[in-house]
Amino acid sequence: MIVESNAALQPYNTFGIVAKARTLLRVRGAADVHAVLAHPDYRDEPKFILGGGSNIVLTGDVKALVLKVEVTGRRVLEDGPRSTVIEFGAGENWHDAVTWTLDQGFGGLENLALIPGTVGAAPVQNIGAYGIELQDRFESLDAVDLMTGREFTLDATQCAFGYRDSVFKHSPARDSDFGLAGRALILRVRVRLPKPWKPVLGYVDLQRKLAESGVQTPSARQIYDWVCAIRSAKLPDPRVIGNAGSFFKNPTVTQEQCQDIIARDPNIVHYPMPDGTVKLAAGWLIDACGWKGKSVGQAGVYEKQALVLVNRGGATGGEVVTLARAIQTSVYERFGIRLEPEPVVV
CATH class of the missing domain: 3.30.43.10 (Uridine Diphospho-n-acetylenolpyruvylglucosamine Reductase, domain 2)
Structure with missing residues (x-):
C-alpha cells in the first residue's frame, strides 16, 4: 500500500x-x-x-x-464462435484498452474510442458515443465494498445502467435500496464483444465519413480512425486544454415538448428515441443562448463545441461551477429545460 x-x-x-x-x-x-x-x-x-x-x-x-x-491488466478470457470476453484492470486507460482490443483483432468498442478516463470509470458513467453505450458491450465487473470489505461481482442488470447513469451514482435512500455511490471500488471490468462483428454507423458524423471515404464496408479499425478524427476535431485534448469532455447530458423531452421548441427554434438539433421521447443536443441549446467562446474568470466554453467547458489557464473549480450554473439558467429561461451536469463536483 x-x-x-x-x-x-x-x-x-x-x-x-x-x-x-x-x-x-x-x-x-x-x-x-x-x-x-x-x-x-x-x-x-x-x-x-x-x-x-x-x-x-x-x-x-x-x-x-x-x-x-491503478489496477492494471488486459486479458482475453473467452474467445468463442459467438463472442469474445475481455477483462481489464480498472486502472487501465479506456482509450488504450479500446486500441488494444483492435490490435488483438477484436472489434466492438471502436465507437467508444478516445473517451477520456479509466476502464473502472466506464461503468460508473455508462459511457457512450456514436450509437454505442458501455452497457451494449458489458459483461460483468468485480468490486470491493468499502464498508464491509466484501468482494463481489455484478452483471449488467445489477449495475442498473441508464443514460450516463448506473447504480454507482446513487446512494441508498433506505437500507433496502441498492445504491453504491462512494461505496464500491471497482477492480476489474469485463466486456463481451459479439461475433460476427457488425459496424454501428447510425450517427450523422459517421455517415458523412462513410460517404467521403467511398468505403462501402468499413472495418472496425476504419471506424475507430473516423471516431478519433471526429472527436479530435470537435473536442480539446485535456493534455493541452483542461476539460472534462461533455459537461452536460443531452436532455430528453416528450414529442409535444420538442414540437413546441421547434415552433420557436426550427433549427434545434434533436434525435427521436426508441421509447418515443426525443433527445435534444445540449451543445446546440448552449450555443443558441450565446455561450460559445464566453468565459467566467479562467473557465470558458470551448469555441468549437459549446458542450465542453475548458480551463483557459488557472481556472478554479468555483469558476467552472459558476459558469455551469449560468449556462443552466440561460437554457432554462429560453427553453424551459434544465441541463444536468455529467461531472461530479467535489
Whole structure:
C-alpha cells in the first residue's frame, strides 16, 4: 500500500484544477483495499475513489482519503464462435484498452474510442458515443465494498445502467435500496464483444465519413480512425486544454415538448428515441443562448463545441461551477429545460 500526504491532484484531474489530497493511497489490487480497511487510521475515514479524473470538478482540497485506482491488466478470457470476453484492470486507460482490443483483432468498442478516463470509470458513467453505450458491450465487473470489505461481482442488470447513469451514482435512500455511490471500488471490468462483428454507423458524423471515404464496408479499425478524427476535431485534448469532455447530458423531452421548441427554434438539433421521447443536443441549446467562446474568470466554453467547458489557464473549480450554473439558467429561461451536469463536483 503506497501512501502519500498532501498529494497534488492537478495531474489527476483532466480539468487541470489545482488541489491537494490530504492523504492519497494508490490501489493496485484488492489487497490494498483490505489493508486500508484494516488500518486504524484509515478504516473509518470518509473515502473518495479517483480513477482518471476525467469526470470531476475539484472545488478545493480533498479531506477524504483519496483512493487512486491503478489496477492494471488486459486479458482475453473467452474467445468463442459467438463472442469474445475481455477483462481489464480498472486502472487501465479506456482509450488504450479500446486500441488494444483492435490490435488483438477484436472489434466492438471502436465507437467508444478516445473517451477520456479509466476502464473502472466506464461503468460508473455508462459511457457512450456514436450509437454505442458501455452497457451494449458489458459483461460483468468485480468490486470491493468499502464498508464491509466484501468482494463481489455484478452483471449488467445489477449495475442498473441508464443514460450516463448506473447504480454507482446513487446512494441508498433506505437500507433496502441498492445504491453504491462512494461505496464500491471497482477492480476489474469485463466486456463481451459479439461475433460476427457488425459496424454501428447510425450517427450523422459517421455517415458523412462513410460517404467521403467511398468505403462501402468499413472495418472496425476504419471506424475507430473516423471516431478519433471526429472527436479530435470537435473536442480539446485535456493534455493541452483542461476539460472534462461533455459537461452536460443531452436532455430528453416528450414529442409535444420538442414540437413546441421547434415552433420557436426550427433549427434545434434533436434525435427521436426508441421509447418515443426525443433527445435534444445540449451543445446546440448552449450555443443558441450565446455561450460559445464566453468565459467566467479562467473557465470558458470551448469555441468549437459549446458542450465542453475548458480551463483557459488557472481556472478554479468555483469558476467552472459558476459558469455551469449560468449556462443552466440561460437554457432554462429560453427553453424551459434544465441541463444536468455529467461531472461530479467535489
